[in-house]
Amino acid sequence: MxxxxxxxxxxxxxxxxxxxxxxxxxxxxxxxxxxxxxxxxxxxxxxxxxxxxxxxxxxxxxxxxxxxxxxxxxxxxxxxxxxxxxxxxxxxxxxxxxxxxxxxxxxxxxxxxxxxxxxxxxxxxxxxxxxxxxxxxxxxxxxxxxxxxxxxxxxxxxxxxxxxxxxxxxxxxxxxxxxxxxxxxxxxxxxxxxxxxxxxxxxxxxxxxxxxxxxxxxxxxxxxxxxxxxxxxxxxxxxxxxxxxxxxxxxxxxxxxxxxxxxxxxxxxxxxxxxxxxxxxxxxxxxxxxxxxxxxxxxVKFAGRLEIIRKKPLIVLDGAHNPDKIKALVDAVREIWPGKKATTVLAIKKDKNAAGMIRLLSLITEKFILTNYRVIMDQGEISSYDPAELARFMQKHVSFEVNHNAFSALESAHKSAGNSDLILVTGSLYLVGIIRKKFIS
CATH class of the missing domain: 3.40.1190.10 (Mur-like, catalytic domain)
Known part of the structure; x- marks a missing residue:
């Protein structure tokens, strides 16, 4: 029992x-x-x-x-x-x-x-x-x-x-x-x-x-x-x-x-x-x-899908985790917040097309904070790329830093962005879940 x-x-x-x-x-x-x-x-x-x-x-x-x-x-x-x-x-x-x-x-x-x-x-x-x-x-x-x-x-x-x-x-x-x-x-x-x-x-x-x-x-x-x-x-x-x-x-x-x-x-x-x-x-x-x-x-509401979790600074959570979903996200950010560049907190599951996702996100990102996660789900332990691996996909003109803790990565994004800019947390529903837990608790 x-x-x-x-x-x-x-x-x-x-x-x-x-x-x-x-x-x-x-x-x-x-x-x-x-x-x-x-x-x-x-x-x-x-x-x-x-x-x-x-x-x-x-x-x-x-x-x-x-x-x-x-x-x-x-x-x-x-x-x-x-x-x-x-x-x-x-x-x-x-x-x-x-x-x-x-x-x-x-x-x-x-x-x-x-x-x-x-x-x-x-x-x-x-x-x-x-x-x-x-x-x-x-x-x-x-x-x-x-x-x-x-x-x-x-x-x-x-x-x-x-x-x-x-x-x-x-x-x-x-x-x-x-x-x-x-x-x-x-x-x-x-x-x-x-x-x-x-x-x-x-x-x-x-x-x-x-x-x-x-x-x-x-x-x-x-x-x-x-x-x-x-x-x-x-x-x-x-x-x-x-x-x-x-x-x-x-x-x-x-x-x-x-x-x-x-x-x-x-x-x-x-x-x-x-x-x-x-x-x-x-x-x-x-x-x-x-x-x-x-x-x-x-x-209707659906957590983690272009979800505004805080307004000052503007923090948006989106669990897009493949190039098609990232393209939809990029198009949405451009249309809803025209002219804004994001500080993007990013982690990507190991089996995903990281290069394609990063290439699209670079269109709306001023700076990437690359991080990682490890969670237990239906399929067992799920882990992301090491941030250092993601760094290999960065284009030369894009600013980025590596931070191995998701919460610390968000704090770093906050410092980089200031109160008037957009912080975007994306690349994985699992990363979004980790960050979202911080706000709802």
């Missing part, structure tokens, strides 16, 4: 997979089906929207839940967490539309509910479920116990063999496809698209924001095989952006319905593309009108 929240987290960490079993493919999905089956398949007890894609899937999932939560009791499962694991499991009540994280007590009770099944499976040929498989099952069980009417489930990685792919959703959203996690999902956009298309099943509707012809063809083929409709941004629905500012974005949405002057609270032009997918998904889900859409988009 696990008695405390801390013990529950320690129990989970026992199931972090070894390096050679981090991505078990079909075996992991079979384990997940076994685990959820033992729990009574809670993921089948409420209506579901499944959200995948390379970039923007967490933001899109959060927007969908924010809109649905104005009308339906809605569960939202996202990953990774920034500060506490509780962040991954939230429920939105229609009465107040406030996202409520799972409590420590409920989390511990659900771990105790799942624990005997995890241990029993360890004695079978399937083996014990992994950390991520256990927390995914916990999310499904939590939403069932909460009597959720709807749940929005973010894919962890890829799609086909992801632990979340035991859901039977009414709608699958695939935001876009880019070159990330290539060592797992494939070296080409088409290989990655095929994996992400693995969430497309019979009896659903599919929505995507991709603008790449070869990727569209893969999604169309998979949709046709399953005899399900595919709705594409730019073809079946579109947006006209009216204004992008520090207060968010205003845009019109064109579909069979025409919504004028929608206000999105999240910052950045790129988030409007995610909002369009969210609006379309909620329309197809049903029971949602312009009142719910306007309310959900205006109030």
């Amino acid at each position: 696990i008695r405390t929240f801390q013990e529950a987290v320690k129990f989970l960490e026992r199931y972090i997979p070894p390096a050679d079993k981090k991505h078990p493919g079909v075996l992991g999905l079979e384990r997940m089906r076994e685990l959820t089956g033992r729990l009574g398949n809670p993921q089948l007890k409420y209506r579901t929207i499944h959200v995948g894609g390379t970039s923007g899937k967490g933001s899109t999932a959060t927007m969908i839940a924010s809109i649905l939560g104005t009308k339906y009791k809605t569960g939202l499962y996202t990953s990774p967490h920034l500060v506490r694991i509780n962040e991954r499991f939230t429920v939105i009540e229609p009465l107040n539309s406030v996202q409520r994280e799972i409590s420590d007590g409920v989390f511990t009770r659900l771990i105790n509910k799942i624990k005997p099944h995890v241990e029993a499976m360890g004695e079978t040929d399937l083996g014990s479920p992994s950390y991520f498989e256990i927390v995914s099952a916990l999310a499904f069980l939590h939403f069932y116990k909460e009597k959720a009417e709807a749940a929005v489930i973010e894919v962890g990685l890829g799609g086909l063999y992801d632990a979340s792919n035991v859901v039977q959703p009414e709608i699958a959203v695939i935001t876009n496809v880019g070159l990330d996690h290539t060592e797992i999902l494939g070296e080409t956009l088409e290989e990655i698209a095929a994996d992400k298309a693995g969430i497309i099943k019979k009896g659903m509707k599919v929505i995507s924001g991709t603008d790449i012809s070869s990727v569209k063809a893969i999604f169309k083929n998979k949709s046709d095989q399953n005899n399900v409709p595919l709705f594409l941004a730019g073809l079946n629905f579109r947006t006209d952006i009216k204004r992008v500012s520090i207060s968010g974005s205003r845009f019109d949405f064109h579909n069979f319905q025409y919504y004028r002057n929608l206000h999105l609270g999240m910052l950045g032009r790129h988030q409007v593309a995610n909002a369009a997918l969210a609006v379309k998904a909620c329309e197809e889900f049903g029971g949602i009108g312009v009142k719910e859409i306007k309310s959900g988009l205006k109030t």
Whole structure:
């Protein structure tokens, strides 16, 4: 019997997979089906929207839940967490539309509910479920116990063999496809698209924001095989952006319905593309009108995504961790704070395209403070490049310094920037989580 929240987290960490079993493919999905089956398949007890894609899937999932939560009791499962694991499991009540994280007590009770099944499976040929498989099952069980009417489930990685792919959703959203996690999902956009298309099943509707012809063809083929409709941004629905500012974005949405002057609270032009997918998904889900859409988009918040954590000096946290996401960040900074140059606190996970990310960030950075991190997550110990390694990618005209402590790096950025300038913390959600913890505690 696990008695405390801390013990529950320690129990989970026992199931972090070894390096050679981090991505078990079909075996992991079979384990997940076994685990959820033992729990009574809670993921089948409420209506579901499944959200995948390379970039923007967490933001899109959060927007969908924010809109649905104005009308339906809605569960939202996202990953990774920034500060506490509780962040991954939230429920939105229609009465107040406030996202409520799972409590420590409920989390511990659900771990105790799942624990005997995890241990029993360890004695079978399937083996014990992994950390991520256990927390995914916990999310499904939590939403069932909460009597959720709807749940929005973010894919962890890829799609086909992801632990979340035991859901039977009414709608699958695939935001876009880019070159990330290539060592797992494939070296080409088409290989990655095929994996992400693995969430497309019979009896659903599919929505995507991709603008790449070869990727569209893969999604169309998979949709046709399953005899399900595919709705594409730019073809079946579109947006006209009216204004992008520090207060968010205003845009019109064109579909069979025409919504004028929608206000999105999240910052950045790129988030409007995610909002369009969210609006379309909620329309197809049903029971949602312009009142719910306007309310959900205006109030939505997602930590660590162009998040202003302090105004003086201006400190912005953004977990962009691949070149596509960094480009969106750079474009957003230029549009929202034109002419401003940032002091950028930067750490990058070892398997990422550091050179490409730094090249883009140099367009808006006066000085880099290069730092590092080491955290324990679903996949075990995750560490960044050593700052000295990042220094090799610096262009000659760019000023930088090396600081091996993330908090000290932020203090150094503060001294360099002064009160009127922009401090940007980016390169990794894990770095953002470390810095964010300092401000919320």
